[in-house]
Amino acid sequence: MIYLMTESALVPEGSIPLDDGSAVLTGLHAQVLDLIGLAICAGELASGSVMRIEELEERYGVSRSVVREAIRVLASMGMVASRRRVGVQVLAASEWNLYDPQVIxxxxxxxxxxxxxxxxxxxxxxxxxxxxxxxAIRAPLANASELMGLAGKLWAAGQANDAEGFLVLDIEFHRLVLSSSGNEMFAKLNTLVAEVLTGRTHYGLMPRHPHDEALQSHVDVASAIQRGNADDAHASMLGIMQRAFDEMSSIWEHGSPAA
Amino acid sequence: MIYLMTESALVPEGSIPLDDGSAVLTGLHAQVLDLIGLAICAGELASGSVMRIEELEERYGVSRSVVREAIRVLASMGMVASRRRVGVQVLAASEWNLYDPQVIxxxxxxxxxxxxxxxxxxxxxxxxxxxxxxxAIRAPLANASELMGLAGKLWAAGQANDAEGFLVLDIEFHRLVLSSSGNEMFAKLNTLVAEVLTGRTHYGLMPRHPHDEALQSHVDVASAIQRGNADDAHASMLGIMQRAFDEMSSIWEHGSPAA
DNA sequence: GGGTTGAATACGTATGATTTATTAAGTAAC
DNA sequence: GTTACTTAATAAATCATACGTATTCAACCC
Known part of the structure; x- marks a missing residue:
């Protein structure tokens, strides 16, 4: 039996994000959902395996309503399907909603x-x-100016080897570019990008010291957007992406972060 | 009070896709979820407005568990948030999971x-x-051949003015390109692309007769992928996208589809 | 006026009863 | 032996109700 935290008086139900990127899960429903979702993504509950509601009630020591609500949410994420007379079946990873922030x-x-x-x-x-x-085509002037400011601070944080500060600024920079695109679908990917940036930093997939060219590229992107030069903005951002990809590749092929 | 269909003996719970793209919703939970989700997206339930669980029970004539499970799913989509002593509040569109197939x-x-x-x-x-x-870099040979075949049939359907056949083949073509990319995140967008293609056809945002260049571009994409020419594949697909965007723009600016 | 207390409220959780769809076994007919 | 039909077992789906608990709002006191 797995014991879960009871409600605290400090926070509303749901998940409350913490500064370090983690979150407190309040409410039995959210906790059970998190445990099952994690177990499925980790492969502990293999694709195709079935579980019964009653079995889950006992495992987590919660009531039917809590389990059922968690299962419904997992079903809407394409992670499980519940069928009468069979039980709750774990679906193949190809069915999962990979864009759901929780799944990510x-x-x-x-x-x-x-x-x-x-x-x-x-x-x-x-x-x-x-x-x-x-x-570069659509951003309001205020956004462009803010991007320039962020690029400047990012450059400073990079020079000062301030990894945590760099991460926060980097997330904010990319978030602002996405939202300045004026396209809701791009803007919605800001959480995804933030998770990637946080993840690659915490798992040691970043160079210990940001390369000067990467820092300069951020300034170039901001400057191109401010000038309204779409092609330059595209090219500079593409440079950032390719460098990031190459850095990650070389690190996970050689084992440890380069200097 | 809104009356809902009772279960049928033909289909399992959940949503069963139909040939025409629509679906039968089996199970009270799925029906209530669909009605509330639609009402929110349509703006009938404005952002910020609150409803009580009991109120929803009465409106749809279902039990508390059914309503609660629907609300939980909507909450995981970022469409509502339920708070004690307040009720269930509709969230702003900026909070919605725009990549969730159901939301789309x-x-x-x-x-x-x-x-x-x-x-x-x-x-x-x-x-x-x-x-x-x-x-072009990663597709297995079998996929590339199938793409060539699809491009050929697509060309024939376009020449024959077979709109429905064209749509089916077009969806399949783009689905296969996405999955041949070898990237799960791209592959997952196949439902999104299918919805767009279906939507623009059914809402009259396509030219009545596909342009010859568009048909040729599909052949070019398939051919480039088969040759392993990444840049050509990119360029030809970009051509398809820009033409599609321009066609849609010109139609919704002038009111009716061009010939 | 500001802070504290307390009651009202609506969601959260637990549980039992009942219904319904689905599977699978059992049976009869061919 | 295979097919088709019937029936029983099973587990989810739904309903109904009770109780727990956080949050709000207002009355109250200092």
Whole structure:
């Protein structure tokens, strides 16, 4: 039997994000959902295996309603399917909603996170240069100025070897580019990008010291957006992406971060 | 009070896709979820408005568990948040999981679908050329051959003015390119692309007769992938995307499909 | 006026009863 | 032996109800 935390008086139900990227799960429903989701993504509950509601009630020591609600959410994520007279069946990974923020977090917390970071980085290579191009065309002046400011601070944090500060600024920079694209679908990928940046930093897939060219490219992106030069913005962002991909590749092929 | 269909003996719980793209919703849970989700996307339930569980029970004539499970799913999609002593609050559209297939379907069924098709088409412009590039590098020979076959049939269907046949083949062509990219994140966008292609056809945002260049571009993409020429595959797919975007733009600016 | 207390409220959780779809075994007919 | 039909077992789906618990709001006191 797995014991779960009871409600605290401090926070509303659901998940409350913490500064370090983790979160407190309040409410039995959210906790059970998290445990089952993690177990599936980690492969502990293999594709095809079935479980009964009653079995889950006992395992987690919660009531039917809590389990059922968690199962419904997992079903809407394509992770399980529940069928009468059979039980709750774990579906193949090809069925999962890989763009669901919760699924992304579960997979990044599982073995196989490296392969996922590779997929996500490839996705970024397609998205972010195009977002930068659109931002150069559509971004309000205020956003462009803020991007310039962020690029400056990012440069400073890189020079000062301030890894944590760098990460926060980097996330904010890319978030602002995505939202400045004026396209809701691009903007929605900001959580995905933030998870990738956090993940590659925490799992040692970044060079210990950011390369000067990477820092300069961020300035170039911001400057191109401010000038309204779409092609330059695209090219500079593409440079950032390719460098990020190469850095990750070389590190996971050689084992440890380069200097 | 809204009356819902009772279970039929023909199909399992959940949603069963139909040939025409629609689906039968079996199970009270799925029906209630669909009704509320649609109402929110259509703007009938405005952002910020609150409803009580009991109120929803009465409106749909179902029990508490059914309503609660639907609400939990909507909460995981970022569409509502339920807070004690307040009720269930509809969240702003900026919080919704726009990549959830169900959310995409609800939004395409709502007014404002044109704006969404525009966003989605812009997203395709970023994704599909890159997917074609990767497919040229990674696609198994069998996939490349199948793409060539599809491109041929697509060309024939276009010449024959067979709109329905064209749509089916077009969906299959783009699905195969995405999955041949070898990237799970790209592959997962096949439902999104299928929805866009279906939507723009059914809402009259396609030219009545496919342009010859568009048909030729599909052949070019398939051929480039088979030759392993990444840059050509990228360029040809980009051509398809830009033409699609321009066609949609000109139609919704002038009102009716061009010849 | 500001902080504290307390009651009202609506969600959260637990549980038992009942219904319904589905599977699989058993049976009869061919 | 295979097919078709019937029946029983099973587990999810639904309903109904009770109780627990956080949050809000207002009355109250200092």
């Amino acid at each position: 977090r579960w997979r990044l917390a599982s073995p196989g996170r490296i392969a996922q970071l590779r997929s996500l980085t490839e996705l970024r290579t397609a998205i972010e240069p195009e977002a930068a191009r659109l931002a | 379907r609800w939004r395409l069924a709502s007014p404002g679908r044109i704006a969404q098709l525009r966003s989605l088409t812009e997203l395709r412009t970023a994704i599909e050329p890159e997917a074609a590039r990767l497919a």
